[in-house]
Amino acid sequence: MAAVLAMVARGCGGVWRRLRQRCAVRPGSGPFPRGERAVACNARGGMMSAGKSGLTPWIPVVGLEIHAQISSNSKLFSGSQVQFAAPPNSLVSFFDASLPGTLPVLNRRCVEAAVMTGLALNCHINKKSLFDRKHYFYADLPAGYQITQQRVPIAVNGSLSYSLCIDNKMSQMVTKTVRIKQIQLEQDSGKSLHDDARSQTLVDLNRAGVGLMELVMEPDMCCGEEAAAAVRELQLILQTLGSSQAVMAEGQLRVDANVSVHHPGEPYGVRTEVKNINSIRFLAKAVDYEIQRQIEELGNGGTISNETRAFDSKLGFMPEPNLPPLILYDAKSLPANMNHQQVINIDWIRERLPDLPSVKREKLVEQYGILPEHSFTLLVWQQDQNCNSRHSNEDGLPEFFENVVKQTQMKPKKVIGWILNDLLSYLKQHSLTVKESPVSSFLLADLLNLLEKKEISSTAAKQVLAELWKGKGKTPLETVKEQKLELLQDQKELEQICQAVIDGQENEVMAIKAGNQKVLNKLIGLVQKKTQGRSNPVLVKQLLEKKLSE
């Protein structure tokens, strides 16, 4: 394995060397040791991972097919309800069960969701798109075919931009783009529960007919990390638009990864599909694992086989005869005397698109002068895989931050530290959402004001925050008074303490006078101890320096 991971460091910069160091140390067992990436992307974005011989590099290619469940009240072609976890077969209409004599009727909301998504992903929206039937046999597909948009889908040729941190450090972020081949509307199938013991399959059609947007991405990615970052950003965009809640744990966002490897200059290799991925973290691991597996297999002289591809034939498609083409309009082509409920105006939808995450991030950076990576964290934390629930897109960490900024004199650049380091770690520790935080933006602003006015030290502020977190209803000022955390305002008293410390630490004083400035910190620490953290370290340093130079 280690041989497979050996990298070509020639001219690729620090990324390679650092990775080499990491690879040399193998911390744990298991297929995915922590802190070690199986394969890495170099600065140019291509993947270079040396084979056993160490000579010919492999370039991994990753493409994603994503199915996002449309957030709507009713299904794509019928009026039965869309809901997660309902009694089996209770949300099924006659059409969903494919009973004879039923016909599909298109849900307007689903079309709007697809148009919004297409616009947000810079796609060309096809003013005329067509529906097809894709035939295959499976118990949870009662009609024996799925209505989809294979030939002329609703949106094509878009792009998704996402950010990646180099080397797991937030300080270096790079923007990448993946092309979107098309977005199509299609039906979801029902759910099969396999009962191997009794050799039967139980079928629940509640999900049959729910609207899906299938997003086909071009194979522009090269590793699990890129795939994960792209899906995260897509998830955020879908949640911002409201076109899908995109909660992977509830099957609202399903990702299939197509993976292949090839030598530079040679044609793409055979691709395999990685399916049944139910979290973003697992996506990254599964993709990297498959890349490794293929490299090893080919390195050993084996071949990559693909059994699922038989499915993807050009046969089995026919136009859906029961649905005319879907026609969309824009401001110019708006028909004069049509019932406006029957008309979908692309321009009207475009005007009402909410701010996309990338725009929100830029605005925060511009308005508050915070760093891009902080802006990124503000928006992205909502998708923590551990808290992957419906609440995630209602959480307003950015809003919380903005509220604090409004109510305090402290500069946003300093406030952000308190939000991302202190508040966020508390929230994560206790698995709370921002709304559930016992510390409101008002309280935090109050606390930060005390700090800004130099009435308390920052160490004291952290103590107060810990106390506030217990949610006992006290104000910051009350807590400060209770725990006697106010900064000593009496200059004289402070001077006396400083003098006392100096007098008591002869060796250190000599060292400082000899030129060793670092020892000064020790003296400052001693003063802090004596004052029980109630001294302003900057002031203490000044006083000590003054005294020592006398």
Add this chain to the structure above:
Amino acid sequence: MRVLSLGRWLRAGRVPPREPASRPSGHRHSGHRPQGPPQELPQGPSQKVSVEVLEHLEHLALVDFRDSEGVERLQKAIQFADQLHEVNTDGVEPMDSVLEDRCLYLREDDVTEGNCTKELLENARETVEEYFVAPPGNIPLVKLEGQKTFLQGSK
């Protein structure tokens, strides 16, 4: 996938085969639907349907081309359908549906159906706790019979 190209044969200047003039009974047809393959088949370049395609079709449609007669029938059916190529469609957009110039009706996103579990399950021969029951997974054709299909046997 072209099995026969009648069109080419036609454009060479020959007349395409007509329906047989005589019929077993006095029954009058509309004239549009011949009951069997045309009795005269052109001798133009005939490509047979490849074995790979036939196997793929068997797999997709869960059909067993039982014997050579079945395969032959398929060939003839394809030949018959290929008569469509006789029509010159240069510059004409294919028609998917006679509804192509109709308006696609858009429904409001309201919940109006569902909640009829009992009715739906009445149709099923077997149910388990409000689930439909199906055989485990997709059973490939060959397993159903316990024997090889004709194509597999003829390899």
